[in-house]
Amino acid sequence: GESVGLHLPTLSVQEGDNSIINCAYSNSASDYFIWYKQESGKGPQFIIDIRSNMDKRQGQRVTVLLNKTVKHLSLQIAATQPGDSAVYFCADLRASGTYKYIFGTGTRLKVLA
Amino acid sequence: EPEVTQTPSHQVTQMGQEVILRCVPISNHLYFYWYRQILGQKVEFLVSFYNNEISEKSEIFDDQFSVERPDGSNFTLKIRSTKLEDSAMYFCASSEGQIKYNSPLHFGNGTRLTVT
Numbered sequence: 001g002e003s004v005g006l007h008l009p010t011l012s013v014q015e016g017d018n019s020i021i022n023c024a025y026s027n028s029a030s031d032y033f034i035w036y037k038q039e040s041g042k043g044p045q046f047i048i049d050i051r052s053n054m055d056k057r058q059g060q061r062v063t064v065l066l067n068k069t070v071k072h073l074s075l076q077i078a079a080t081q082p083g084d085s086a087v088y089f090c091a092d093l094r095a096s097g098t099y100k101y102i103f104g105t106g107t108r109l110k111v112l113a
Numbered sequence: 114e115p116e117v118t119q120t121p122s123h124q125v126t127q128m129g130q131e132v133i134l135r136c137v138p139i140s141n142h143l144y145f146y147w148y149r150q151i152l153g154q155k156v157e158f159l160v161s162f163y164n165n166e167i168s169e170k171s172e173i174f175d176d177q178f179s180v181e182r183p184d185g186s187n188f189t190l191k192i193r194s195t196k197l198e199d200s201a202m203y204f205c206a207s208s209e210g211q212i213k214y215n216s217p218l219h220f221g222n223g224t225r226l227t228v229t
Contacts, residue, residue, distance in 0.1 A: 043204050043220030044220045049217060101218060102158065
């Protein structure tokens, strides 16, 4: 069946290092992906998005890479800071008449001092 | 920056009771959503709402659930006859346009519903 999933449930990174969070999807028709960050006790917060006609998109300290061949996307966070500690979700826009996000399970990023 | 606000932040109710979760979406947004997150699990889609109608709903959103936009600012989720398994964080979200057109969802901070 269709799924959006994450390779690692927890990622620990030293402060200042780069973080890479991965996400796989299974629906070839998926054409729009978004990364969200969820801090403890808060709702998901939009970070960056990418459309399927792109391979890479950069934001402030974040880069999303999309590999449609293997149905994989990743979120790269440069110079990881303590404030980056959160759960990160990839969300897949799934065209089904009207539109909704399907969220993956999430990866918890822990930043070590 | 405009934000989605949800009240209450925490709701405790007894099994079988009805609850109403309230949301004020961002004022110029036209699309509204409810999601839920059971502790430790992923955020699950419940329902989307546009032009005073349900646009789409998931299998979770059965007859126990209903949504309403009672006025120009509020968006509510009603859960009738609550069950223990309804205990979760419920997130309201809104978007300016359809998601397809690069209109990301903006989420509130959620209402934690505890059914005892």
